Amino acid sequence: MPTSIRTRLAALTCAAGLTLTLSACGQAPWADLDAGASATPTAKATITAIENDLSAGSTRHQLTAGDAALTVDYSSSLNMGQWTAAANKPVSFSLSATLGTDDGQDVFLSKMTVVTAVTGPTGPLESPATFVDQSTLAPGYLMKAPYSYGQTYVMSAIDPAATSVTLSFTFELLIQSTPTAASFAKQTASDQITVAIVP
Template sequence: MRRWAAAAVTGAIAVALVGCGPAPWNAPGETPDAAPTTPRTTAPPPVPNDLSGGSTERQVTAGAVAASLNYWSDLSMDRWTATALKPVSLSLATTVTPDDGQRVYLQKATMIAVPGNAQGDLGPLAPTSDQSATNPGYLVLSPYSYSQTFYVEEVPAEATFVTLRFTYDFLVQTTPTSNEYAKQTGTDSLTVAIAPSGE
Protein backbone atom coordinates (compact mmCIF):
# COMPACT_ATOMS: atom_id res chain seq x y z
CA MET A 1 0.00 0.00 0.00
CA ARG A 2 2.85 2.40 0.81
CA ARG A 3 4.44 1.74 -2.59
CA TRP A 4 1.15 2.38 -4.39
CA ALA A 5 0.60 5.59 -2.49
CA ALA A 6 4.11 6.85 -3.24
CA ALA A 7 3.66 6.14 -6.95
CA ALA A 8 0.35 7.96 -6.97
CA VAL A 9 1.90 11.06 -5.34
CA THR A 10 4.81 11.04 -7.81
CA GLY A 11 2.39 10.84 -10.77
CA ALA A 12 0.33 13.70 -9.39
CA ILE A 13 3.44 15.90 -9.04
CA ALA A 14 4.46 15.10 -12.62
CA VAL A 15 1.01 16.02 -13.90
CA ALA A 16 1.10 19.24 -11.92
CA LEU A 17 4.48 20.19 -13.37
CA VAL A 18 3.28 19.55 -16.90
CA GLY A 19 0.22 21.64 -16.29
CA CYS A 20 2.32 24.58 -15.07
CA GLY A 21 4.44 24.83 -18.24
CA PRO A 22 4.35 27.94 -20.45
CA ALA A 23 1.39 28.31 -22.76
CA PRO A 24 2.24 27.47 -26.37
CA TRP A 25 1.31 31.03 -27.48
CA ASN A 26 3.75 32.50 -24.92
CA ALA A 27 6.70 30.31 -25.80
CA PRO A 28 10.03 32.21 -25.93
CA GLY A 29 10.75 33.71 -29.34
CA GLU A 30 7.19 33.40 -30.54
CA THR A 31 4.60 36.14 -30.80
CA PRO A 32 0.88 35.88 -31.44
CA ASP A 33 -0.16 36.22 -35.02
CA ALA A 34 -0.90 39.88 -35.74
CA ALA A 35 -4.26 40.74 -37.16
CA PRO A 36 -4.02 41.24 -40.93
CA THR A 37 -3.79 44.89 -41.89
CA THR A 38 -5.09 46.48 -45.05
CA PRO A 39 -2.62 48.91 -46.64
CA ARG A 40 -3.94 52.45 -46.67
CA THR A 41 -3.94 54.35 -49.90
CA THR A 42 -4.27 58.10 -49.69
CA ALA A 43 -5.69 59.97 -52.64
CA PRO A 44 -3.51 62.83 -53.87
CA PRO A 45 -4.78 66.24 -52.74
CA PRO A 46 -6.76 68.14 -55.36
CA VAL A 47 -4.77 70.56 -57.48
CA PRO A 48 -5.64 74.17 -56.57
CA ASN A 49 -7.19 76.20 -59.36
CA ASP A 50 -7.83 79.92 -58.94
CA LEU A 51 -9.83 79.97 -62.19
CA SER A 52 -12.04 76.99 -61.41
CA GLY A 53 -14.99 79.38 -61.02
CA GLY A 54 -14.29 81.01 -64.37
CA SER A 55 -12.62 84.13 -62.97
CA THR A 56 -11.09 85.54 -59.82
CA GLU A 57 -10.70 89.03 -58.35
CA ARG A 58 -7.68 90.33 -56.46
CA GLN A 59 -6.50 93.47 -54.68
CA VAL A 60 -2.85 94.47 -55.02
CA THR A 61 -1.20 97.31 -53.12
CA ALA A 62 1.96 99.04 -54.36
CA GLY A 63 2.88 101.96 -52.13
CA ALA A 64 0.22 104.62 -52.53
CA VAL A 65 -1.44 102.66 -55.38
CA ALA A 66 -4.24 100.15 -54.84
CA ALA A 67 -5.09 98.04 -57.89
CA SER A 68 -8.31 96.06 -58.37
CA LEU A 69 -7.68 93.12 -60.71
CA ASN A 70 -9.88 90.61 -62.46
CA TYR A 71 -8.46 87.46 -64.13
CA TRP A 72 -10.22 84.98 -66.43
CA SER A 73 -9.63 82.63 -69.35
CA ASP A 74 -11.68 82.18 -72.51
CA LEU A 75 -10.39 78.59 -72.71
CA SER A 76 -12.39 76.19 -70.55
CA MET A 77 -10.44 74.54 -67.75
CA ASP A 78 -10.84 71.03 -69.21
CA ARG A 79 -8.86 72.25 -72.24
CA TRP A 80 -5.96 73.66 -70.23
CA THR A 81 -3.78 70.73 -71.25
CA ALA A 82 0.02 70.66 -71.27
CA THR A 83 0.29 71.17 -75.04
CA ALA A 84 -2.50 73.75 -75.49
CA LEU A 85 -1.91 77.47 -75.95
CA LYS A 86 -3.61 78.71 -72.80
CA PRO A 87 -4.88 82.33 -72.63
CA VAL A 88 -5.25 84.25 -69.38
CA SER A 89 -6.84 87.69 -69.52
CA LEU A 90 -6.76 90.45 -66.95
CA SER A 91 -8.16 93.89 -66.35
CA LEU A 92 -7.14 96.41 -63.71
CA ALA A 93 -7.96 99.87 -62.44
CA THR A 94 -6.29 101.79 -59.62
CA THR A 95 -6.87 104.34 -56.92
CA VAL A 96 -4.23 106.41 -55.13
CA THR A 97 -4.02 107.53 -51.50
CA PRO A 98 -4.00 110.39 -50.74
CA ASP A 99 -5.88 111.40 -53.85
CA ASP A 100 -4.66 114.90 -54.58
CA GLY A 101 -5.50 114.75 -58.26
CA GLN A 102 -2.34 113.02 -59.45
CA ARG A 103 -2.61 110.34 -62.13
CA VAL A 104 -1.44 106.72 -62.11
CA TYR A 105 0.06 105.03 -65.14
CA LEU A 106 0.96 101.42 -65.87
CA GLN A 107 4.42 101.38 -67.37
CA LYS A 108 4.81 97.61 -67.76
CA ALA A 109 2.98 94.35 -67.01
CA THR A 110 4.89 91.05 -66.96
CA MET A 111 3.80 87.43 -66.57
CA ILE A 112 6.09 84.47 -65.81
CA ALA A 113 4.52 80.99 -66.00
CA VAL A 114 6.08 78.32 -63.77
CA PRO A 115 4.76 74.76 -64.34
CA GLY A 116 4.96 72.30 -61.47
CA ASN A 117 3.64 69.15 -59.81
CA ALA A 118 3.61 67.57 -56.35
CA GLN A 119 7.41 67.22 -56.47
CA GLY A 120 8.01 70.94 -57.08
CA ASP A 121 8.63 73.51 -59.81
CA LEU A 122 9.62 72.32 -63.27
CA GLY A 123 11.35 75.53 -64.33
CA PRO A 124 9.85 78.83 -65.53
CA LEU A 125 8.84 79.54 -69.11
CA ALA A 126 10.14 82.65 -70.85
CA PRO A 127 8.51 85.79 -69.41
CA THR A 128 5.99 87.72 -71.48
CA SER A 129 5.38 91.40 -70.96
CA ASP A 130 3.46 94.41 -72.21
CA GLN A 131 5.61 97.53 -72.20
CA SER A 132 3.71 100.76 -72.76
CA ALA A 133 4.54 102.40 -76.06
CA THR A 134 3.40 105.75 -74.72
CA ASN A 135 5.12 107.90 -72.16
CA PRO A 136 4.65 107.76 -69.21
CA GLY A 137 2.41 104.68 -69.64
CA TYR A 138 -1.18 103.51 -69.79
CA LEU A 139 -3.54 105.64 -67.72
CA VAL A 140 -5.07 103.26 -65.16
CA LEU A 141 -6.54 105.61 -62.55
CA SER A 142 -10.23 104.73 -62.12
CA PRO A 143 -12.48 105.10 -64.10
CA TYR A 144 -9.77 104.32 -66.69
CA SER A 145 -8.64 100.71 -66.84
CA TYR A 146 -6.16 98.38 -68.52
CA SER A 147 -6.91 95.03 -70.18
CA GLN A 148 -4.55 92.48 -71.68
CA THR A 149 -4.34 88.78 -72.58
CA PHE A 150 -1.20 86.74 -71.96
CA TYR A 151 -0.60 83.19 -73.20
CA VAL A 152 0.86 80.17 -71.44
CA GLU A 153 2.66 78.01 -73.96
CA GLU A 154 3.36 74.27 -73.81
CA VAL A 155 4.44 72.95 -70.41
CA PRO A 156 6.11 69.61 -69.51
CA ALA A 157 3.81 66.59 -69.74
CA GLU A 158 4.32 65.81 -66.04
CA ALA A 159 3.02 69.24 -64.95
CA THR A 160 -0.24 69.19 -63.00
CA PHE A 161 -0.52 72.96 -62.50
CA VAL A 162 1.06 76.22 -63.56
CA THR A 163 1.73 79.22 -61.33
CA LEU A 164 1.33 82.57 -63.07
CA ARG A 165 3.43 85.31 -61.50
CA PHE A 166 2.51 88.88 -62.43
CA THR A 167 4.50 92.07 -61.92
CA TYR A 168 2.98 95.53 -62.43
CA ASP A 169 5.15 98.65 -62.67
CA PHE A 170 3.17 101.82 -61.92
CA LEU A 171 4.20 105.46 -62.28
CA VAL A 172 2.49 108.00 -60.02
CA GLN A 173 2.66 111.75 -60.58
CA THR A 174 4.37 113.48 -57.68
CA THR A 175 1.88 116.35 -58.03
CA PRO A 176 -1.15 116.78 -60.33
CA THR A 177 0.79 119.06 -62.69
CA SER A 178 4.23 117.48 -62.36
CA ASN A 179 6.24 115.74 -65.07
CA GLU A 180 8.03 113.75 -62.38
CA TYR A 181 6.86 110.33 -61.30
CA ALA A 182 7.33 107.86 -58.47
CA LYS A 183 7.61 104.20 -59.45
CA GLN A 184 5.60 101.63 -57.50
CA THR A 185 5.71 97.88 -58.20
CA GLY A 186 2.95 95.40 -57.35
CA THR A 187 3.02 91.60 -57.65
CA ASP A 188 0.38 88.90 -57.77
CA SER A 189 0.15 85.19 -58.59
CA LEU A 190 -2.43 82.63 -59.70
CA THR A 191 -2.37 78.84 -59.73
CA VAL A 192 -4.22 77.10 -62.57
CA ALA A 193 -4.60 73.32 -62.89
CA ILE A 194 -3.33 71.50 -65.99
CA ALA A 195 -6.01 69.17 -67.36
CA PRO A 196 -5.16 65.59 -68.41
CA SER A 197 -4.62 65.33 -72.16
CA GLY A 198 -6.97 62.34 -72.43
CA GLU A 199 -4.46 60.29 -74.43
Protein backbone atom coordinates (compact mmCIF):
# COMPACT_ATOMS: atom_id res chain seq x y z
CA MET A 1 0.00 0.00 0.00
CA PRO A 2 1.46 3.39 -0.93
CA THR A 3 2.68 5.55 1.94
CA SER A 4 0.21 8.42 1.21
CA ILE A 5 -2.80 6.09 1.55
CA ARG A 6 -1.48 4.64 4.83
CA THR A 7 -1.02 8.16 6.18
CA ARG A 8 -4.62 9.15 5.34
CA LEU A 9 -6.08 5.99 6.92
CA ALA A 10 -4.10 6.58 10.10
CA ALA A 11 -5.40 10.15 10.28
CA LEU A 12 -9.02 9.04 9.80
CA THR A 13 -8.65 6.34 12.46
CA CYS A 14 -7.33 8.89 15.00
CA ALA A 15 -10.13 11.31 14.22
CA ALA A 16 -12.77 8.58 14.70
CA GLY A 17 -11.21 7.53 18.00
CA LEU A 18 -11.17 11.13 19.21
CA THR A 19 -14.86 11.54 18.31
CA LEU A 20 -15.83 8.39 20.23
CA THR A 21 -13.81 9.52 23.22
CA LEU A 22 -15.49 12.96 23.32
CA SER A 23 -19.01 11.58 22.96
CA ALA A 24 -18.49 9.12 25.84
CA CYS A 25 -17.52 11.85 28.32
CA GLY A 26 -19.98 13.82 30.50
CA GLN A 27 -23.74 13.52 31.17
CA ALA A 28 -26.67 14.07 28.86
CA PRO A 29 -27.94 17.66 29.26
CA TRP A 30 -31.53 16.48 29.81
CA ALA A 31 -30.64 14.14 32.71
CA ASP A 32 -31.06 16.85 35.37
CA LEU A 33 -34.48 17.86 33.97
CA ASP A 34 -35.91 14.40 34.65
CA ALA A 35 -34.60 14.39 38.21
CA GLY A 36 -36.04 17.85 38.94
CA ALA A 37 -39.48 16.93 37.59
CA SER A 38 -39.83 14.03 40.02
CA ALA A 39 -38.89 16.05 43.13
CA THR A 40 -41.71 16.55 45.68
CA PRO A 41 -42.43 20.25 46.44
CA THR A 42 -42.04 21.31 50.09
CA ALA A 43 -45.17 22.79 51.72
CA LYS A 44 -44.74 26.29 53.14
CA ALA A 45 -45.70 27.02 56.74
CA THR A 46 -49.05 28.80 57.17
CA ILE A 47 -49.08 31.89 59.41
CA THR A 48 -52.46 32.85 60.88
CA ALA A 49 -52.84 36.54 61.73
CA ILE A 50 -54.49 37.32 65.07
CA GLU A 51 -56.97 40.18 65.14
CA ASN A 52 -55.94 43.13 67.30
CA ASP A 53 -58.32 46.08 67.60
CA LEU A 54 -55.74 48.01 69.64
CA SER A 55 -52.83 47.44 67.24
CA ALA A 56 -52.64 51.22 66.73
CA GLY A 57 -52.93 51.85 70.49
CA SER A 58 -56.57 52.93 70.39
CA THR A 59 -59.80 52.53 68.44
CA ARG A 60 -63.19 54.26 68.24
CA HIS A 61 -66.54 52.50 67.85
CA GLN A 62 -69.96 54.00 67.05
CA LEU A 63 -72.99 52.28 68.60
CA THR A 64 -76.75 52.81 68.66
CA ALA A 65 -79.12 52.31 71.61
CA GLY A 66 -82.65 53.38 70.72
CA ASP A 67 -82.57 57.14 70.05
CA ALA A 68 -79.05 57.43 71.49
CA ALA A 69 -75.90 57.40 69.35
CA LEU A 70 -72.90 56.28 71.39
CA THR A 71 -69.20 56.96 70.82
CA VAL A 72 -66.78 54.64 72.61
CA ASP A 73 -63.01 55.21 72.62
CA TYR A 74 -60.84 52.26 73.68
CA SER A 75 -57.13 52.43 74.47
CA SER A 76 -54.39 50.85 76.57
CA SER A 77 -51.51 52.50 78.39
CA LEU A 78 -49.55 49.24 78.04
CA ASN A 79 -47.60 48.91 74.78
CA MET A 80 -48.99 46.10 72.61
CA GLY A 81 -45.56 44.45 72.61
CA GLN A 82 -45.93 43.99 76.38
CA TRP A 83 -49.38 42.40 76.30
CA THR A 84 -48.16 39.05 77.61
CA ALA A 85 -50.28 36.48 79.43
CA ALA A 86 -48.52 37.21 82.73
CA ALA A 87 -48.79 41.03 82.59
CA ASN A 88 -51.49 43.23 84.09
CA LYS A 89 -53.24 44.49 80.95
CA PRO A 90 -55.22 47.76 81.28
CA VAL A 91 -58.00 48.73 78.89
CA SER A 92 -59.41 52.24 79.23
CA PHE A 93 -62.65 53.33 77.60
CA SER A 94 -64.67 56.51 77.40
CA LEU A 95 -68.37 56.55 76.53
CA SER A 96 -70.60 59.47 75.56
CA ALA A 97 -74.03 59.80 73.95
CA THR A 98 -76.05 62.15 71.77
CA LEU A 99 -79.79 61.96 71.11
CA GLY A 100 -81.46 61.91 67.71
CA THR A 101 -84.49 63.73 69.12
CA ASP A 102 -82.87 66.05 71.62
CA ASP A 103 -85.28 68.20 73.61
CA GLY A 104 -82.81 68.62 76.42
CA GLN A 105 -83.18 65.17 78.04
CA ASP A 106 -80.21 63.67 79.84
CA VAL A 107 -78.67 60.24 79.25
CA PHE A 108 -77.27 58.16 82.11
CA LEU A 109 -75.26 54.95 82.35
CA SER A 110 -76.79 52.77 85.05
CA LYS A 111 -74.61 49.67 84.60
CA MET A 112 -71.56 48.56 82.61
CA THR A 113 -70.37 44.94 82.26
CA VAL A 114 -67.18 43.47 80.74
CA VAL A 115 -67.00 39.74 79.96
CA THR A 116 -63.54 38.47 78.98
CA ALA A 117 -63.07 35.42 76.72
CA VAL A 118 -59.54 33.97 76.50
CA THR A 119 -58.56 31.96 73.42
CA GLY A 120 -55.58 29.66 72.82
CA PRO A 121 -54.29 27.67 69.81
CA THR A 122 -56.88 24.92 70.32
CA GLY A 123 -59.86 26.96 71.55
CA PRO A 124 -61.29 28.65 74.68
CA LEU A 125 -59.28 28.81 77.91
CA GLU A 126 -60.20 29.73 81.48
CA SER A 127 -61.25 33.39 81.65
CA PRO A 128 -61.20 36.09 84.36
CA ALA A 129 -64.31 36.94 86.35
CA THR A 130 -66.86 39.33 84.85
CA PHE A 131 -66.20 42.99 85.62
CA VAL A 132 -69.27 45.05 86.63
CA ASP A 133 -69.67 48.74 87.41
CA GLN A 134 -73.13 49.27 88.85
CA SER A 135 -73.90 52.95 89.49
CA THR A 136 -74.55 53.82 93.12
CA LEU A 137 -76.01 57.13 92.02
CA ALA A 138 -79.63 57.47 90.91
CA PRO A 139 -80.41 57.33 88.05
CA GLY A 140 -76.79 56.69 86.97
CA TYR A 141 -73.67 58.36 85.59
CA LEU A 142 -74.38 61.37 83.36
CA MET A 143 -72.88 60.58 79.95
CA LYS A 144 -74.64 62.85 77.47
CA ALA A 145 -72.10 64.89 75.48
CA PRO A 146 -70.20 66.99 76.43
CA TYR A 147 -70.09 64.70 79.49
CA SER A 148 -68.78 61.17 79.30
CA TYR A 149 -68.31 58.00 81.34
CA GLY A 150 -64.71 56.82 81.72
CA GLN A 151 -63.37 53.59 83.20
CA THR A 152 -60.24 51.41 83.16
CA TYR A 153 -60.48 47.64 83.36
CA VAL A 154 -57.24 45.85 84.33
CA MET A 155 -56.96 42.24 83.23
CA SER A 156 -54.59 40.27 85.45
CA ALA A 157 -52.55 37.18 84.50
CA ILE A 158 -54.27 34.65 82.23
CA ASP A 159 -53.41 31.18 80.91
CA PRO A 160 -49.84 31.15 79.46
CA ALA A 161 -51.18 29.40 76.33
CA ALA A 162 -53.45 32.38 75.48
CA THR A 163 -53.12 33.90 72.01
CA SER A 164 -55.88 36.54 72.25
CA VAL A 165 -58.59 37.96 74.49
CA THR A 166 -62.00 39.28 73.48
CA LEU A 167 -63.68 41.83 75.73
CA SER A 168 -67.47 42.01 75.41
CA PHE A 169 -69.04 45.22 76.78
CA THR A 170 -72.65 45.80 77.77
CA PHE A 171 -73.80 49.36 78.45
CA GLU A 172 -77.20 49.85 80.14
CA LEU A 173 -78.59 53.38 79.61
CA LEU A 174 -81.41 55.39 81.11
CA ILE A 175 -82.77 58.14 78.86
CA GLN A 176 -84.91 60.84 80.39
CA SER A 177 -88.39 60.93 78.82
CA THR A 178 -88.55 64.76 79.03
CA PRO A 179 -86.02 67.31 80.31
CA THR A 180 -87.82 67.65 83.65
CA ALA A 181 -89.29 64.16 84.04
CA ALA A 182 -88.33 61.61 86.69
CA SER A 183 -89.21 58.79 84.27
CA PHE A 184 -86.67 57.08 82.05
CA ALA A 185 -86.48 54.76 79.07
CA LYS A 186 -83.95 51.93 79.35
CA GLN A 187 -81.75 51.05 76.35
CA THR A 188 -78.87 48.60 76.07
CA ALA A 189 -75.83 48.67 73.75
CA SER A 190 -73.26 45.90 73.25
CA ASP A 191 -69.77 46.03 71.81
CA GLN A 192 -66.54 44.03 71.78
CA ILE A 193 -62.83 44.33 71.01
CA THR A 194 -60.17 41.65 70.50
CA VAL A 195 -56.55 42.08 71.56
CA ALA A 196 -53.65 39.78 70.67
CA ILE A 197 -51.48 38.28 73.41
CA VAL A 198 -47.72 38.32 72.86
CA PRO A 199 -46.11 34.85 73.22
